[in-house]
Amino acid sequence: MDRTKETIMKAFKEKEEKYKEVFEIIDTRWELVNDLFETMERLVSSTAKQDKITTQLFIYRKTEGLFGRNVAIRHKRALSPAEWWECYEANIPELQKFVIKVLSLTCSASGCECNWSVFEQIHSKKRNRLAQQHLNDLVFVKYNRVLKLWYDARDKIDPISLIDIDDNNEC
Template sequence: MGPLVRVLRLVDGEKKPPMGYIYGAMEKANECIMKTFSNDMSKYFEVFKIVDNRWNCQLHRLLHVAGHFLNPELFYDNPRIELDLEVTKGWFECITRLVPSIAVQEKILEEQALYKAGYGPFGSSFAKSQRKKLSPGKNTYGHEAPNMRDLAIKILSLTCSASGCERNWSIFEHIHT
């Protein structure tokens, strides 16, 4: 359960805004659980059913997927990120839901090419050195992509909470005692 506790600590932590990290942390937790069970699906299947049920009803949102895409630390470390259907679908869904203007949506998609290619300020040596140091919501390198930058800051600055999980733990504690 250690990997799941790390995800919950990340969600409720105060060290850095977690929105850009939750999706990736949950993927790592799943990988860790699979390795613990020697990649034998028959051993971890029931665990995943429980985890997925909680994940899908309380934590997994399109905003987390979009935050994963918009986190430069994760995006540039994984060149295959844009091939992940769930990630790109979540990102596009967030664009359409959070940006009412079709003209601005189209500008964001045009600006996305700059982000993907690491063009201009996105690819400067200073920006590269700050990817793992600076919180993704505070990244201000997108001057050449102002519409995408504004949406990224809006998404990555959102707060998260594990209070739903804490309510469960409280109920479990009463049952146990």
């Protein structure tokens, strides 16, 4: 990457104002690639699977196989990312599992805030002497009970509709 940047600098006769924007694009792209592989190393413990994912990533990037089909390209905009990957996994199951795992990661602190809210409900003046482990267990049970209720109601409730939101539930 450094050699590439040096070549670009020479092409622009080392005038920073001309190549600065190009360097920003390169740095952003390089950071994303590093983050991708760092995430893969964290989420996929098997080096053999990491190697398969890397090979399959090449197939995806080159839009080979099903990825190059017009229907797959059209559906990228029509389907959610997870649904699209479920449809067009083709012969790349390791990459598909990794991508869906990444897409399923929580991207907000609402789960933590909900957990803290449950903690505040349990840790009251009456129950301020609970042992830490007992308190943790109660929070775990209460929070997961709410998650189970939401999961059971997933087909009955429209998550976008405000009508279906329970105003009494802080989570």
